[in-house]
Amino acid sequence: MDIFAVLDIALLASTIRLVAPILLAALGGLLTERAGVFNVALEGLMLIGAFFAVAGAFWTGEPLAGVALAVLAAALTAVVLAIVVDLGGDAIVGGLAINLLALGLTTYLVKPVFGVTGSYYDPSLVGLPDIQIPVLDGVPVLGTLLSGYSILVYLAFALAAVGQVLLYRHPWGIRLRAVGEAPAAAASVGISVRRVRFAAIILSGVLCGLAGAQLSISLVTQFVQGMTAGRGFIALVAVMFGRATPLGVLGASLLFGFAYALTLRLQSVGIPPQFVAMLPYLATIVALVAVAARTRARRRGAIAAIESDASDRLEESAKAI
Numbered sequence: 001m002d003i004f005a006v007l008d009i010a011l012l013a014s015t016i017r018l019v020a021p022i023l024l025a026a027l028g029g030l031l032t033e034r035a036g037v038f039n040v041a042l043e044g045l046m047l048i049g050a051f052f053a054v055a056g057a058f059w060t061g062e063p064l065a066g067v068a069l070a071v072l073a074a075a076l077t078a079v080v081l082a083i084v085v086d087l088g089g090d091a092i093v094g095g096l097a098i099n100l101l102a103l104g105l106t107t108y109l110v111k112p113v114f115g116v117t118g119s120y121y122d123p124s125l126v127g128l129p130d131i132q133i134p135v136l137d138g139v140p141v142l143g144t145l146l147s148g149y150s151i152l153v154y155l156a157f158a159l160a161a162v163g164q165v166l167l168y169r170h171p172w173g174i175r176l177r178a179v180g181e182a183p184a185a186a187a188s189v190g191i192s193v194r195r196v197r198f199a200a201i202i203l204s205g206v207l208c209g210l211a212g213a214q215l216s217i218s219l220v221t222q223f224v225q226g227m228t229a230g231r232g233f234i235a236l237v238a239v240m241f242g243r244a245t246p247l248g249v250l251g252a253s254l255l256f257g258f259a260y261a262l263t264l265r266l267q268s269v270g271i272p273p274q275f276v277a278m279l280p281y282l283a284t285i286v287a288l289v290a291v292a293a294r295t296r297a298r299r300r301g302a303i304a305a306i307e308s309d310a311s312d313r314l315e316e317s318a319k320a321i
Contacts, residue, residue, distance in 0.1 A: 009144050011261055017149055017219065019257025020156040021046065024211035025235035026242070026249045027159055028204030033244045034167065035200035036180040041081050041095035043232025044102030045205050049074040049212020051106040054120065054223040055113050063128045063217050067152070071209035077102070078205025082198045099232075107225050119224040127221035128152065128213075150218040152210055159207075163246035176200060208232070234284050241287040252287065259283040 025042045032039035049070035056062075056069030077098060084094035114120040128150040136143040167173040178186040179196045187193050215231070216223055234256050241255075242248030259280040266279075 009141055011258075011265055013144050013148070014261035014264065015254065015258045016145065017153060018260040019253050020149075020153040021211040021215045021219070022231055022235050022238060022256050023156045023160065023250060023253040024152070024207050024214065025232055026238040026253050027156075027163055027246065028207030028211075029236050029239040030163070030242075030244050030246065030249050031176070031200040031207075032197075032204045033239050034176050034180045035197045036183060037085055037091050037197055037201060039081070039095055039201070039204055040092055040233075040236060041078070041098040042204070042208055042235050043228055043230065044095070044099035045074045045077055045208035046212040046215065046228045046232045046235075047099075047102040047106055047226070048077050049209035050216035050227055051109065051212070051223055052209075053213035053217045054125070054221075055109075057125055057127070057217050057221075058114065058120075058122070061126060063126050066217050067128070067210065067213045070213040071206050074209030074212065075202055075205040078202050078208070081205075082201040085197060085201065086194055103226060106223075110223065110225065114223075119222060121222035125217075125221050127217040150214065152214040152218060155210070156214075157250070160246045160250040167246060211235075230281065234280065237284050237287050237291075240291045255287070256280060256283055 025046050028045070029039050029042050052073040053063075053066040053070035056066030058066075060066070081091070081094050081098055085091050110120060111117050130148045130150055131154070133147040136147040167177065175186065175191050175196055178191060179193050183193045186196075211231075212228070215227065235253070238249050238252035238256060242250070242252040259282075263279045
């Protein structure tokens with residue numbers, strides 16, 4: 001197999017296209033993580049968004065209406081998780097319940113909405129158009145890498161940049177970080193912890209709705225039962241691997257998007273699909289191991305620093321005596 005037949009500019013363009021759903025969902029997970037809520041509901045929120053994006057496009061014939069309905073449906077579903085957290089419930093249990101609800105609800109609604117079972121595909125269904133940047137027409141490499149994606153792909157990368165500024169430069173981002181790191185201290189200076197967490201969870205639903213829409217009416221134009229296929233959990237790993245920073249999450253998402261793109265490319269050159277299908281999940285496992293190793297090293301460093309400080313103080317006390 002010629003390695004240059006696999007690792008080319010088209011593979012990088014495919015990576016950019018495939019990374020958008022993971023990146024959008026991961027940015028939603030980043031917001032809740034910074035607010036002190038471990039959001040495992042990203043998978044279910046994405047699936048809700050994917051279904052209602054297709055339903056909206058099916059009912060209206062307009063893909064942007066599908067995007068709007070996806071955002072609304074996912075945000076309303078996120079409200080359920082926000083209420084659970086606000087009432088003192090376990091966010092992880094609530095998130096898992098939403099994942100199960102999303103899978104069951106979308107599977108059930110396929111029949112009454114589309115009149116079929118399992119999956120829905122109609123060649124006449126209009127998906128999000130690709131945007132061609134005129135100034136890049138005919139430009140080698142850059143024309144392929146930067147032009148010809150749906151609006152949600154460009155929005156995903158723009159939101160990563162905006163998130164970096166928002167999180168560290170804007171008052172709301174500073175309040176968000178304060179709520180996640182020290183909620184009691186944040187409340188003592190007048191920050192409403194409940195309000196900030198509620199807003200972060202709903203915004204995560206909005207971003208997951210966009211992620212689901214990119215998946216179902218841009219990458220493909222159809223709905224398949226369980227079509228998120230673990231991307232929400234991969235987005236959650238991207239949040240951890242990227243240390244819950246926008247640029248870190250962007251880098252981690254690009255890694256997982258590359259794994260998905262490589263999977264498709266290797267299938268096209270004759271590699272057994274059973275082998276290449278596991279590459280995104282193998283990358284996820286490697287990332288989890290790296291996160292665990294990094295956490296353990298940091299913990300050992302902290303313990304060593306404490307022990308060194310204690311030893312220094314004992315020596316000072318002994319000299320004083």
